[in-house]
């Protein structure tokens with residue numbers, strides 16, 4: 001008998017028992033089958049393990065292959081040489097290197113917004129969302145925070161912190177009726193959603209813009225998945241479609257996917273300088289954690305320059321052509337859209353062994369299963385990039401068709 005108190009969790013917004021209990025056995029299985037925990041070096045877009053197995057990565061989000069672009073590599077090296085320091089560790093609100101400002105101005109011009117950079121979209125969102133929840137980034141009124149059920153995990157992770165500042169609810173996927181009802185009931189509402197999401201869907205940007213106009217709805221878009229890969233100068237899905245570029249639209253994008261470098265950016269419009277300072281000072285990791293280092297900044301400056309040239313639409317076209325070729329060989333539910341991710345459905349029971357056959361044939365695609373996706377919707381996730389060759393894509397599709405043939 002002990003009189004010491006046992007803690008009972010509320011698990012209102014997260015539940016590790018559940019996530020780990022269900023997810024970890026699949027991760028273990030993936031690793032045992034050589035589909036996770038892989039160590040491999042990259043050369044000429046080919047991955048090689050120490051034992052000599054070579055494979056093409058069809059599970060990488062560098063959709064335009066800018067991560068190994070010679071100008072991006074040179075940009076990183078040049079900036080470190082030019083500034084002579086990798087990261088002069090001090091809070092950015094106290095001292096920042098001129099090169100950080102240079103990058104934010106460059107991205108600001110490129111994406112037509114006031115830009116603050118951070119080390120990752122996850123860390124930025126973790127700091128920014130609670131600031132919105134408390135009404136400080138906004139009009140001073142605490143909003144009801146509506147998180148889309150399929151909002152990226154980095155957004156969902158901010159729920160407990162937001163819930164300490166305001167009311168938090170989760171809505172069904174793109175549930176406009178629910179959002180509208182909340183707009184009628186609450187003084188202020190903020191909806192948190194991916195611009196383009198891992199289900200291959202796109203946020204209902206136009207319908208949301210109407211609610212923004214009518215009710216002053218605030219929308220927090222994470223457009224990490226379509227920045228660079230989509231739109232003129234890589235402006236992304238949301239900004240290609242939304243007329244609302246004002247203080248009711250907050251946007252976060254990673255620079256680590258199609259942009260091809262490291263870091264992330266907050267894109268704001270219509271906020272005053274004091275408000276931008278507030279974000280800089282109180283946006284969590286933005287101030288108390290490290291800044292983008294000089295190599296990442298130099299790489300990003302170079303990538304931003306590429307975004308301004310005719311090379312960007314060329315790379316985008318190459319990506320779309322590769323996606324179209326894949327679609328012509330393996331139809332999926334995502335066929336026809338410009339989103340670079342395809343899910344080739346497999347059963348929960350066999351998805352790992354099928355993934356294993358595919359990597360043995362020289363292509364890495366990631367098996368996805370609960371809790372990454374809902375139970376019963378397992379599959380091999382294929383990610384297309386501009387740098388994959390026609391021959392590689394044809395060979396991948398052949399093996400994919402073979403492994404799923406028995407079904």
Ligand SMILES: *Cc1c(COP(=O)(O)O)cnc(C)c1O
Nearest residue numbers: 120121122152154222224225254
């Ligand atoms: C990949 C991704 C992230 C993670 O970006 P980091 O910069 O690596 O933290 C966040 N949100 C969405 C929607 C993503 O697709």
